[in-house]
Amino acid sequence: MYKHMNLNTNLYLILFIFISTNLLGDGGQEKILRDAILKNGYKSPEDLYIANDELLVDEGKIFFKSKHLSLNGQISCATCHINNQGSSDGIPNAAGIRGFGEGKERLLSGAAIVPRNTLGLWGVGSKNFLTFFWDGRVDFANEKVLSQFGTDVPSLDPLITAVHLPVVEIRETLDEDEFVLLHKKETISGAQQVYAQIVTNLIENENDAMKKLANKKNIQIDQLTFLDIATSIAAFIRSEFRIKKSPLDSFIKGESNLTKKQMNGGFLFYGKGNCISCHSGAHFSDQKFYTIPFPQLGFGKNGFGVDYGRYNATFNPDDLYKFRTPSLYNNGKTAPYGHSGSAKSLYEAIQAHYDPFALVKLNEYDDLERHQLYKYFSNSDAANKVNYLTKKEVDHLVEFLKTMDFN
DSSP, X not given: OOOOOOHHHHHHHHXXXXXXXXXXXXXXXXXXXXXXXXXXXXXOHHHHOOXXXXXXXXXXXXXXXXXGXXXXXXXXXXXXXXXXXXXXXXXXXXXXXXXXXXXXXXXXXXXXXXXSOOOOOTTTTSTTOOEESTTOSEEOSSSSOBOTTTTOOSOSSHHHHHHTTGGGOBTTTBOOOHHHHHTOSSSHHHHHHHHHHHHHHHHHHSHHHHHHHHHHHTSOGGGOOHHHHHHHHHHHHHHHTOOOOOHHHHHXXXXXXXXXXXXXXXXXXXXXXXXXXXXXXXXXXXXXEEOOOOOOOSSOTTBTTBOOBTHHHHOOGGGXXXXXXXXXXXXXXXXXXXXXXOBOSHHHHHHHHHOGGGGOOXXXXXXXXXXXXXXXXXXXXXXXXXOOOOHHHHHHHHHHHGGGOOO
């Protein structure tokens, strides 16, 4: 893991970059930026890919797209993780059950609101990607594994464990019908009843894929468990949403150059903007948790416009309002941004780090909302990390971030 630079170190780096960019030629500037990227944990796409369970990808794709993964047949993984939205859904809060279509259409059709922004899937199956969801409720990054299963996780592969959770979430994929209400309890046994019913659902409605999966596992179809389903879905996600060659990767390997704006943005990322204090490592995320003052949009995970973030997973008061640092790959395709989707663009997402009030219309807030905003901003980790940026600097930083996009 990477330690945050202290203020003096950061000032020296800014001064060094300023002198270097003014005294050195283009070739010298490019070398400085390449070195900064590599020293802060960059890994090439080929170094990140894990070739696990590749024989199961075809069946995993079918289950990923099948609405029979939900007991009511209304929603699939692909409903919220949409190809033309960068594997997100293009709306602030996800739209779950009781709707139709995708994205905005589903939201307007009366779907149940899932009170968090849908994170993209790029690289979630890569090496050293160990922490999942905004609140890290699946977290293999430390010696003590954190998950809703306790220490008795269904798999030591964090992605497979993460796949287990959305299908047992009320409003996301489960409706509160008679069966769900019967097993609606915070226990592993209650979840296992739901998992068993999902397997039955898939045997009845995706029989060919289930037969092929059983054959590959060398077992009978009635011996399949949800772990087998989750393993195949994870194999598909790992293959389909692997990190691919980007303009930034080509630049690092010396195969192409960045534009002047992209170069300026890169120096801001590693210098004045101090983005690297959180967006470091192989995925441009340290996979840690911070309070970044994105305004809360919508009802919130904890209701009445409140989302306690990481606290919901750890019950540690120190984790109030903290959310996981998201990866930056394909970030140009996954708007809106922030845990509740309150930043409509990359520009606003950057602005939230140093001028969050620009995203808030205080005259439209009631007393309770202003109180929650005060508590949220009072806990902000961004105030001591991020320097003020001009509009031109933010524009250049956006151009640099887009070099991490790929097809």
